[in-house]
Every structure is written in structure tokens, then in C-alpha cells.
Amino acid sequence: MLVFAxxxxxxxxxSVTSANVAFRRALAGDDVAYxxxxxxxxxxxAVFDVPEAMGGVESGGLHxxxxxxxxxxxxxxxxxxxxxxxxxxxPTGAGNLVLLPGDRSGGEFAVGKDVxxxxxxxxxxxxxxxxxxVVDLSAGRSFAMDMALEVTSLPExxxxxxxxxxxxxxxxxxxxxxxxxxxxxxxxxxGGVARGHDEEDLANRIRFVRAxxxxxxxxxxxxxxxxxxxxxxxxxxxxxxxxxxxxxxxTRMLGSIPLEPVLQWxxxxxxxxDVLSSRVANMETLxxxxxxxxxxDDDEAWGPA
Numbered sequence: 001m002l003v004f005a006x007x008x009x010x011x012x013x014x015s016v017t018s019a020n021v022a023f024r025r026a027l028a029g030d031d032v033a034y035x036x037x038x039x040x041x042x043x044x045x046a047v048f049d050v051p052e053a054m055g056g057v058e059s060g061g062l063h064x065x066x067x068x069x070x071x072x073x074x075x076x077x078x079x080x081x082x083x084x085x086x087x088x089x090x091p092t093g094a095g096n097l098v099l100l101p102g103d104r105s106g107g108e109f110a111v112g113k114d115v116x117x118x119x120x121x122x123x124x125x126x127x128x129x130x131x132x133x134v135v136d137l138s139a140g141r142s143f144a145m146d147m148a149l150e151v152t153s154l155p156e157x158x159x160x161x162x163x164x165x166x167x168x169x170x171x172x173x174x175x176x177x178x179x180x181x182x183x184x185x186x187x188x189x190x191g192g193v194a195r196g197h198d199e200e201d202l203a204n205r206i207r208f209v210r211a212x213x214x215x216x217x218x219x220x221x222x223x224x225x226x227x228x229x230x231x232x233x234x235x236x237x238x239x240x241x242x243x244x245x246x247x248x249x250x251t252r253m254l255g256s257i258p259l260e261p262v263l264q265w266x267x268x269x270x271x272x273x274d275v276l277s278s279r280v281a282n283m284e285t286l287x288x289x290x291x292x293x294x295x296x297d298d299d300e301a302w303g304p305a
Contacts, residue, residue: 002123002162003134003296004148006188008181009174010041010139013211014167016267017257017289019047022134023269024293026078026097030131034078035100035122037137037144039063042102044136047267049084050076056104063106065122066115073100073122086271095131111147119151127160132296141186149188153196163302164188164206165254170213170239179246182206204304207254209292214259218284254301255292260285 005018019034026032036044042061045053056063057074065073076099079090126133138144152162166188168178182188192202214221216232224232243249257263262270262281270289274281295301 001132001297002127002152002160003132004137004162004164005134005167006137006145006164006181007139007167008141008177009168012139012167012169012174013257013263014139015044015136016047016263017167017209017211017292018134018136018165019044020269020289021293021296022132023048023097024290025132025296026095027091027093028293029093029095031096031129033098033100033126033130033133035126035133035135036062036102037135037148038139039102039106039142039144040138042104042106045076045099045101047269048076048078048099049082049087049268050078050099051083052076052081053099053101056102056106058104061101061103061106063103066118068114068118075100084269084271086273087269098130100126111143111150116147116150116154119147120154120156123151123157123160141181141191145188146191149192149195149197153192162205163296165209166206167209167211168248170210170236172239172242175239175243175246175248178208179248182208183247204302206252207302208248208252209254210256212259212264213256215284218258254295255288257288257292258282258284 005014007014015038022032022034034044036042038044042056043054053076060070060074062073064070078097078099079087079094082088135148137148151157166178166182168174180187184190188206189199189203193199216222216229216236221232222229240249260282262268262274270281270286272286275283275286
């Protein structure tokens, strides 16, 4: 299954959350590929703690492959190459976890027929090899998004399951931007229909993920002065109303990730040890990531919105 991770703005938690979801699925025994299609800033390797691919690879990455200058893109075995001290030894029962990085300073590029053909071949091969293929797209209405919509509309990929996760922070600007990215005149739905997708089918394969969501009822927010607490609750209520008005409400939400200091400060994989041993991360965040990872292929969670 192909899972496209999108966002209209940078800083939404798209890459760090998607990497954690991929990590969780691999821990559960699935073979997972993480494809860094953020062509302008291919930095997913930083979340996986893979030094040689941070900021992209020198050559042979996805840019090189898609532009026809390499027969195959570079693959990084995360379990073997990570410097994360907990993950240096592949956990018992874990599936493969492979990163396909972009090229350093690769940048966006126009999508032509040859690029589409190579992208189609890549997606087909990865889908046959891996249980889950996470494709981390550039923020906004990018060439990467156009390519994903174009390729998934082709007859060759009609039998391949694909789903879209649209990430946004829990603010007015981000809710409005996420709604526009999907439902706007040049958004995912309009772009997909223009390329031959069925609008209803595509809409049912899109869900929203809220990231960095503060809980007014939980510490430390529940311990603030009464006036500030009341203001936060009112803001949260207003945001829920705005999300419902913009079609980004609960019925279209697949997951919600709490505001987590570890993810804000370091953008890393959250392990069980981070919660249970060193206690630098919160159990609520770990559970939210597990729930989101499990929901990726839960048909009940993806029923009609």
C-alpha cells in the first residue's frame, strides 16, 4: 500500500510523524519503505539518525533516479545504518525498514513523461516488495504532489492501494491551509480529477492528521491560571468549529498527535525506552503514534467520511 504524506505548510510535523508511523509498522513486523519525495528539503534521514543521508545523499538519490541518471535509487537499511543507540540492533520480530533518500541540494524539477514512467516503475516495485510504502511529499502544491496524483491515476497503478494523509498543526492558519490543500481550486481533489481520478473515491482515500495538539485538560496546560485556561478551552472549541466548517473535522481525521517536547526539540523516533526508561517522552504521544500506525490499513477507520 502507498501512503502519501502531504501538508500545505512546512513545520506541520509531517515528516517526523510519518517516520514514527513507518517505524511503528516495522516494529510490528511489516516491511516498510520510506520514500523522501520532499525534493526541496530531503531531510527525513535526520529523524532516522542516518548520518550519511542527512540532507540527502551526494549522488544516486531519488532526484538522480527520476531524472534518468541512475538505474536504481540509493537504499538505506535503517536498522543497519542508524546511529540511534536503541535501534543499532534490529529488534526481534521487526520487518525491514528502508529509506530511499533524495539528493543533496536536488531541488524541485518539472515532471515529464520519462520521469512519470520511472516513478511508476518505482512505485510498482516498492509496492510488490514492501507492505507499506510511505511517500513523504514536499509541502504545498509541489511537483512531487503533481507526480503522485499523475502516477496513481495511470492504469498500471489502479490495482495498487493508495491513501493520503494531510498533516496540519492545531492553529487557524494550518486548519485553513490544510482544507485548501485538499478542497481548494488547485488542491488534491481538483488536481486528481483533472488527471482522471474519481472525485468521491479519491476523497475517501484522504484523511487529516492533527499534529502538536495541546490538551487544555492535561498537564501542564491544566495548571495555568484560570483566565488562561478558559481562553485555551475557548480557542480549542473555536478550532473544532472551524475544522468542521472547513471539512477538516473529526469525521475526516485519522489521528491526533499531542504537543510533545521531544518532537518539537529534536524531531526523532520515539521508542518505548524514551517513555518507559529515560521518560523524556510522554505515553500519550507514543500511544497516539501507535494508533495512527495501526489505522493506516484499518478499513473501518477509512470508511466514508
